[in-house]
Each structure stands twice: as structure tokens, then as C-alpha cells.
Amino acid sequence: MTSAANLYQEAELLIADAVGDVIEHWGFRKALGRVWTVLYLAGDPLSASELTERLSMSSGAMSMTLKELQEWAVVRRVWRPGERREFFEAETDLWKMISKVVAERERFWVRSVRERLEQACGILKSVPTEQGRGALTKAKLLLSFAQLAEGVIDRFLASRRADFSGFGLLEKTPRAAVPEKR
Amino acid sequence: MTSAANLYQEAELLIADAVGDVIEHWGFRKALGRVWTVLYLAGDPLSASELTERLSMSSGAMSMTLKELQEWAVVRRVWRPGERREFFEAETDLWKMISKVVAERERFWVRSVRERLEQACGILKSVPTEQGRGALTKAKLLLSFAQLAEGVIDRFLASRRADFSGFGLLEKTPRAAVPEKR
DNA sequence: CTGAACTTTCAGAAGTTTCTGAACGAACTA
DNA sequence: TAGTTCGTTCAGAAACTTCTGAAAGTTCAG
Structure with missing residues (x-):
């Protein structure tokens, strides 16, 4: 060799x-x-x-x-x-790869987390103790983060492209000596 | 109970x-x-x-x-x-928690990846074959991603705060019911 | 149809991570 | 000092993940 x-x-x-x-x-x-x-x-x-x-x-x-x-x-x-x-x-198309993963995996578990937090908030609303009220406030904050994350993911996917502009990298990908495929 | x-x-x-x-x-x-x-x-x-x-x-x-x-x-x-x-x-300070993790864990392995890619590029430079030249181009692209990631992490940490502005969330306490999804 | 070339499947092996619980240790009290 | 209460450590158990390799499956040429 x-x-x-x-x-x-x-x-x-x-x-x-x-x-x-x-x-x-x-x-x-x-x-x-x-x-x-x-x-x-x-x-x-x-x-x-x-x-x-x-x-x-x-x-x-x-x-x-x-x-x-x-x-x-x-x-x-x-x-x-x-x-x-x-x-x-x-596959060399980074957007294709990342969006697939985000759409099929990240999206799913973020939603599952959000749903469980919503359910918990529903339960806490019927807990009239001091403890219950304090926890509800915090649970709502966690929930708003989950909703935020879900929104970011959806907008990201809707944009149909990885917005890395500003880093000036993806745009002018130094296309390697890769023969084009059909 | x-x-x-x-x-x-x-x-x-x-x-x-x-x-x-x-x-x-x-x-x-x-x-x-x-x-x-x-x-x-x-x-x-x-x-x-x-x-x-x-x-x-x-x-x-x-x-x-x-x-x-x-x-x-x-x-x-x-x-x-x-x-x-x-x-x-x-601890409830989100920035404190996230920055600690990013600084001590993410930063470390991104650097390790970057270093290995650099080493590999060094090796590939001395491979005069067609195969070697093609791989070098691609390795350099991977390297530039690693460098990009490292830069983003460093700037993130230097900013001393999670820049979530634009999502209008962290600044003020959450309002209860939020979102609207289509 | 038969056999060669190649791929897929899967049961068990090996490796890895996380947890349990008993033993030990530290801090204090009576 | 002896006893009580906590906290920590760690060897082995349990749970989980990933890999191996042989057997079964597929495809195709002759």
C-alpha cells in the first residue's frame, strides 16, 4: 500500500x-x-x-x-x-439534512413537552394552595418557553432554508469537485 | 393526604x-x-x-x-x-445556567472537533492524489463550519447574556395564554 | 434450476450508562 | 463515649444501546 x-x-x-x-x-x-x-x-x-x-x-x-x-x-x-x-x-445539501431532522424529531418532542406542560398547568389551576399558585406561575413560564421553541422550529421549517446569512458561509459554498447528479 | x-x-x-x-x-x-x-x-x-x-x-x-x-x-x-x-x-437565572454549559461543555468538544479537522487537513495536503485533493476541499469546508461554530460560541459567551430579544419573552414575565399557531 | 454475489435480519454478546443500597464517615447531642 | 441523623461513596445490579456474525433472503448469470 x-x-x-x-x-x-x-x-x-x-x-x-x-x-x-x-x-x-x-x-x-x-x-x-x-x-x-x-x-x-x-x-x-x-x-x-x-x-x-x-x-x-x-x-x-x-x-x-x-x-x-x-x-x-x-x-x-x-x-x-x-x-x-x-x-x-x-447527501451534501445541509438544509435538507437539518430540516429533516428538525421536522421529524425535534418538532415531535418539543410538542410532547409542551403538551405535558399544558396538562400540568390545567391541573395546577385547580390546586388552591399557596404552593399550587406559586408552582402554576412557574409552570406557565416553562410552558411559554416550550411554545416559544415550537414557534421557532415552525418558522425555521417554514423558511425553507437555513438562515445562516450574516455568517457568509453557506451562500458561496465552495462546491467541491463533485460531479453533478441528476 | x-x-x-x-x-x-x-x-x-x-x-x-x-x-x-x-x-x-x-x-x-x-x-x-x-x-x-x-x-x-x-x-x-x-x-x-x-x-x-x-x-x-x-x-x-x-x-x-x-x-x-x-x-x-x-x-x-x-x-x-x-x-x-x-x-x-x-438557580433560576437561565443565562447563568446556559452559559455555564456552553462554556464548559460545548466549547470544549467543538474545539476538539476543530483541532482534529485541522490535523486532518494538514495530512491531506501531503496527499497528491486526485482523491486527496478532493477530500481536502471538503475537509476544509467541514473545518470552516467548526470554526464558525467556535466563533458563534465565543461571541455568545462574550455577550454576557442570552440574546432572545425579538422573541419578547425573557424581558418580562409571561402572559398566561399565548400563542396562535396556524 | 443452481450457485455465486451480495444484502438483510436477528438473537445473543459486548459495551455503556445509571441506579441501588449497604457501608462508611462526619457532625452533632446527650 | 454512645447514639442519632444525614450525607457520600462505591461495588454490583439493572437497564439500555450497539455490535457481531451466522443464517436466511434476494438477485441474477449461466
């Missing part, structure tokens, strides 16, 4: 693991971040076995990881005429 | 668990959120045994949970003259 390939692999694992950490902080498994990263860095679609080898994972874990990545629309399955195997490539 | 006390307890647990979920999404244990909530709703300082009873936790878990909450400066120990036991009360 050449030195260049060794170095590439070293860098690849370093980046994959760093992204894995980021993704883990977002409540996903590290493996999801690592696999996405290898595909992203590769540019070209890779096969499952290629990924299995590069990341030293079992075929079972890879299969489940790819399934989950596809459910989140973060990785796409690519068919190559003449090839028996399936290939995978990374 | 009176009905009012029963109802209070029901609402308390409902809220505690909802906040526990929120806190869990922030990477802490549910128990931290639950204990903080009971203290917050109570208003007055409570003893460890009181908390243990209300949340049906073991004394050991409560001890560890209170220790952690104090490390995050989210709960304060209160001494009551004449009382042998220690009492605890909830």
Missing part, C-alpha cells in the same frame, strides 16, 4: 471520527456520522463492502447504519448499470 | 418528567432535570430526603444528582440556621 493511500486513510478516519462526535451530540449513533463522512470525502459512490472495510465494521452494522442514513435522507442509494452491488453516496 | 396535595404531586411529576426529557436532549441525565424542576416549582429550599421521597429515588442517586447539579451551578446549597440537614434551591 502506498504512502499516499495510508495518509488518506489516516485523515479519513480522523475526520470521520470527529464528525461522528458531532453527530453523537445530536443524538445519533457515532457510526452514522462516520459512514456519512467517508462517503462525503470520497465523492464517488462506494459499495457497502468498501465501507465495511474502511471503517472495520461488521456487515450487519453497516447494513443497519446505511438503512438509517437513508431514512434520514442523508445518504442515497445509487444504481450503477452493469454493477451487481449497490452503491451509496452522501 | 388531601386532594390538593395529590394534584400538586401529579402536576409536579408531569412537569419534572417533561423537563427531564428536555435536559436529556441536552446530553444530561433525566434525573438532573427532574430534581431541578421539583426545586424550581417548590420555590423554597428542600432537603435531600424530601426530594428523595418526592421522586422515589435512592439516597445514593440523589446525592450524586445533587452533586452534579451543583457542579453545573444549577442548584445551590442553602444553610438554614438551626437545621442540621442541608437544603437545596434551584
